[in-house]
Amino acid sequence: MQKMFYPQSVAVVGASNSDTNMGRNIIQNLVNWGYEGEVCPVNPRGEDVLGLKGYASLSEIGRPIDLVVAFVPAKVVPGVMDECAALGVTRMAVPSGGFSEYGESGDELTRLVAAKAVEYGIRFVGPNGLTIINTENGLCLPFLTLKKREPGHISVVSQSGGVGLSLMMFLDNAAATFNKFISVGNKVSMDELDFLEYLGDDPGTRVICLFLESVVRGRRFGEVASRIDKPILIYKANTTEAGARTAASHTAALANDDAVVEGMFRQAGIIRVRSIRRLVDMARAFELPPIRGNRIAVVSQAGGYTVLCADEAYRRGFSFPALAPAFLDGMKEYVRSDVIRMGNPLDLGDIHSTDEILYALDKVLGQRDIDGVALVLLRRSDARYDGAYARMQRPPYADLQGLMSKHHKPISMCLLTQSAFLREVRSEVGYPIFEIPEDAVEALGVLRDHYSRRPA
Template sequence: MQEIFYPNSVAVIGVSARADNLGRNIVANLVEFGFQGVVYAVGPAGGAVETHRIYHTVEEIPEAVDMAVILTPARTVPEILKQCGQKGIRWAVIETAGFREYGEEGRRLEEQIEQVAQRYGIRFVGPNCIGVMNMENGFCVPFLRLKKLVKPGEVSIITQSGGVGLSVLNLMANEGIGLNKFVSVGNMLNIHAEDILEFLVDDPNTKEIFVYLESLRDGRRLMDIARRSSKPILVFKSNIGRLGRTIAASHTASLASDDKVVNAAFRQADIVRVQDATSLMNNLKCLRLPPMRGKKLAVISRSGGHAVVAADACELSGFDLADFPEAFLREIESHFRASVIRLTNPLDLGDLFNLEMYGQILERTLQLEDVDGVVLLHTAFSENERKASRALLERIIEMVKRYDKPVAYYLSTTAQEINELRQSYAFPIFTTVVETIRALEMSYVHYRRKRELRQAEPIPTFEVNRVAVKALLDQARRAGRDPLLSEAMQVLEYYGIPVVGGEQASSVEEAVAAAERIGYPAAIKVISRQISHKSDVGGVQLNLRNADSIREAFEDMLGRIRQAYPDVELDGVLVQPMVTGGRELILGGKQDVNFGPVVMVGLGGIFVEVFEEVTLRVAPITSKEAHEMISQLRGAPILFGARGHKRSDIEAVVEALLRLSQLLVDFPEIQEIDINPLRVFHERDGCCALDARIHLRQS
């Protein structure tokens, strides 16, 4: 990818001298940004633009060319790319639109472009993009006329939308955040966002990376790159609505929506997900500070009201307010005009008007070992304080470097002063109290996750019966069906997940005989390849205490199902012993189109879809990740023994999750699996799967 950003020469194809020509804007941008290489303009009309001769064709250019930037009608692009290949050009940016986003004809043009690129070994960005920028060498080729609004810096951007990317550049310019590199990837026909990301992770001049995505091509590769990165990666993933999606065939598919999987994957890979422009800018600013290494925060405020707001925000973000030594507080109080404010954390310094003293208090605070970071809330409306406020900011900047602790500086003053400070000082300035603390929360979470990734534990592997599971799944696929209930339970058993015993029965007398062997009370469940949710059709009968109740339930259940669904094929029933006690969970998994195998745990029973209380992880998972999945459930305190309840066997659930994770990795043909419910008993008493459903991927 080096050649994308550092070409020595570039041919801009699609240029004319007309005032409304977009190609000439590309040439003008290269001149404006001071591109250090050679620029060749190409267009059939010839002429000149920006003191550059316009060559009629690429072949006319007398020297070798590293890069082509193409902005011509879509139908002409395959032939132009061919000419570039014949010229020896191996890198291109295709900004032209009108391809698959416009229908079948555009898709055929894309296929032609791919064939040409493969023939000549050309790598290209696009099509349907606005181009590339590199602030280091002035390589700036968007087709919109740009000015140097954003200054050079350390943030690089990958965006699937040119418009969103340019909006982010405007926001960065307003905040005084500098740009290093920018890529609009468009349709990602050849070079994908993951390719650019991998380059930027190793790029010495990029310190922070922002990615805007509307779709994912290779989610697992994205995770792998992010896990290896020492740099923060922020992603805005849009296109998350459910409208128009096919109704899922199982609980797991409906709950593990694409966006929930994205959230889980980003969490595992320490990708910071942002949902709006405000969060993006605040996070980019905060990442320029030293990391928030712990949860002990100090708040210093010039206003009591701001201090209260900050204290609430700290609690919501999970921060602890550090305890200040009594001697430290008394020393501060000695500088007050009157002892009208009781000092604590947050420090309300409303009775202190000496801004130089604010700097001294901040330094003493940073020296405290029990303080991991500081929020300084400053209000300055008096013109007389302008010079003193700037001196305070300069002192803050120096102390942040010296003590290597974050100081999140909130300032309430005029918009003009804020803008001047942002352009004059390479230091983040926040203007909303709550967002300031949320940005510090992001810093703490990012630092903690990155540290955990460096200390990653191994993925456990269990001894299981893969051969038996493969034979069972192959048998079901040959029959053109999913595994039956009894077969799904066998799969779990082969992978060491505890299951309740049971016998399949095709007739009422077989059901009675099975119940006699198993013992009463018993349960019967309908078996049918066409029925996924047995409870919805009355296909489960519980607490049957004798042979007569088995007979009655069998005839009644199957009769009602046949009457309601006359075309359904019934394969009998599964007879199981009644299992009482414990709590019900659901375990599940699916093969996600972007991330591969995904595992899930949540509240179980028939209420899982009502509460939608589930957590997800991309498999394979570690023991720690399995514990986190359980702990993040809102009902987890009950499982852990809150309010006098006995603690459930968490370790048994963890092992079941790990074994399920291994099953999904070993057998990608399992498209979806539900274990609902999984009954978990008291600590050291284990867990037991009472029901299961497996849906196989279509061949």
């Protein structure tokens, strides 16, 4: 895999200097992302691309090439593989479509490139995908120009290129980024298992996310996943007849028996989520401290959300230990209207000072029989406060990280506010913030389920 993710040289077959040439976009990405290896555009006229020397063929380069990107019509790919074999190239990326997802003619081509891969000892990602991004070295191979991302700790494997792009968008919205991205496409030579094994040992990857329409080598996939200590989260689509028909024409994916797949995921300790947004949100949950048990407190600035979160927590098997009587008695002096009953869940709707909220969280987290907190805060970004009230209302977000570090327990927070303000806050803090109260509770459940199987 070293030559796949850390090549010293990349040749892009099919890249020309035309503004409409999508192979040119691959060259543009490599330049914009600061890839420091050698980049060799290859096209029939041997023309330069974006100031980089072009070649009419791979053999004309005259130097070893670690990775060849073949962005050419599907019928041309076998010939590129022949040339790679003659030059000793063993790693390729094939973003081109027109294979099994295209019908009988595509099936024939698929069998041909699969046979050549075995004969020549070539491994390739694709076809029909965005292939690979490695944020650590600027290797960015999609045929769409993408803004440069700084390295994160979440790595993504997606069977669909479009869904993969959506995952990047959701990570952007969450003020997060990824480490490695793999769009496996039709999985002719390399599949999700190959990349799961690699990411399991990859020091830059702390959390692994997968979007799959099918799971190949399912038994082996479960065995490998069960040995990986890192969190593995999967959104598995193609679970209905309608989904199966669509997937077959999209990435040539074959449906799996969903009950069997679900059982394999559960046995292997894989976390299954039911939406793309949750795949990102629950992956970010692992930036919180581990939760050590099943006992939580729910704290909210609105009574209705304490009820909502309590329902969600109950469904997920959490318990609500009683809060210390001395603490509850002490909190009464902060309550102004005397209409809120103090307990767990804890309604702070009549408490308006940030310092008092932080005091309450500190005391709750300090209880030995509380393992974590689901917190719901409300903030109007357009609200304006003056004088003493403004000081009371200073944002508490930076202080929450300190409380988690002090008590070694998670605070899973939902901030109910306008989306632009939420994104601003997310970019300033070092922990996840959820948009929906139920997601904050779900995150604690995901942490509990993972760490109960794989202690931190």
